[in-house]
Amino acid sequence: MTATSVRVALVGCGRMGRHHGRLLSNDRRAMITVVCDPDVSAAERLRAELAPQAAVCPRVDELWSREDVDAVVICTPTLEHFGQVRTALERGWHVLCEKPLASNANELQILMADALQARARGQQCSVGYQRRHWSTFRTLRREVQSRRWGPVRAVSLHAAEAWQTTIAGTWRDDPRQNPGGFVGDAGSHKLDILFYVANLLPREVFARCWRRGSRVEIVMSASVVAADDVPVTLDFIGDAHHLGETWHFHCAEADLLVLQDRLWLARDQRLEPLPADEPQSEPVISFLDSICHGAAELAPPECAWPVFQLTQALLESSRTGRVILVA
Template identity: 35%
Template sequence: MAVQVAVVGLGRMGQQHAIGYSKMDGVSLVAGVDVDASAREQFESEFRAPAYESVEEVVDDLPIDAVSIVTPHTAHFEQALTTLEAGVATFVEKPLTVDPDKAEKLVEAANEQECPLGVGYQRRYVSPVQETKRRLMSGDIGVPRMVSCHLAQNWLATSAESWRTDPELSGGGLVFDTGSHMLEKLLWLLEGTPTQVAVTADDRGSR
């Protein structure tokens, strides 16, 4: 029997998730969820599946096996908690939450339900990162004493008209968005736990 999957959040990235699921063998895309009526209409037309306004509606109405949550960052916690408590395997686009305490609550809920919970940090799988990991583990590089990460992205310009620059929806700026990929790769590569964290930010050139 095919795995019954729903996509929560039907914007640009959510559409990519939906397209991917619709092409997978052994997977049936059975529903979409979005607060925007036009997004729901587009989903229903393109994928011939019902679309709902809330996560609660879809888990109450359909037998869902798994869900992708592809919504603004601050919405992740409540939506993921709902699906996990319903016993639905849950994949959340990064970041898992914008609050560490809420992230721990999601992990606890997943463990209690014995339900898979995944987060969309896929960049550790690209070849340069994999090779860096190999060299670190083999000792080719030696013991790291300092690591400098550089992200070259015209983020403010490309995100200016989206929810990503609205703190109420994003939880913050670049660090919560693309920047969290950098942090995830750094922690994965070094296999360490931070003892001190400091952040500086500026908006030069954005005004």
């Protein structure tokens, strides 16, 4: 495939669809040929703003017979991902799907197997875990995995967002469509960092959740013990009054911190900035890199499995009040 021939169907024209669509419309390697959403007014607005040449499909089943698509970007509710990803791969299309990739273990395992077969046919299939593409976390991963600062001895995360204010009347406030609420949705990106940066494998989990008047979980506080007896503390505050994300990776010889998107190194009682010098990208740009230039997938479907397992353990613990062992 040439670098200018990727014809993209955008499925889901909400917030994330618009985000990906904006990046696609500014990349000469791609052309948005179809926008698909049951809310036709949302699809029409996105087309008028970003892709006047695109066709509008109000029903996703109308998409599968089209011949003007090479790749699909899926930004629909989680329950819809399984059928849409499977069908797109069967059509021979490349797929970028927003997280979570699937809503249950069986569906996720099937999609991982489908993606493996598709990869053998030359298709790309990726999950939209944003932080794997950001310079800050790519640099953090390099520093942690280099062992330059010794093994990881403890990790903590504090994630805050006014997420609850954005979900009223949407699928995100429906526990069937968005199991786990804030943690299952926006928190999925953060949980992925434990595996991407440090390859920490959880062994046991204890968590508590609060819905704060919503139908889904808004706040979670959790304690995790990972392999090698590494303690991990996770706090998700979905009714905060600001957007913030703080990570502390405490290693044997230094602490590596992410404070408001900046990377810091702490040692000998001093805190100093650490340049984030790895490449900066976004999931849809890396997706095009893989299609057009054969670049490695930064977020292949199999990376969704440990995130799913940890999320399920956190939710089970919060429901039962028990410590949950992670297989």
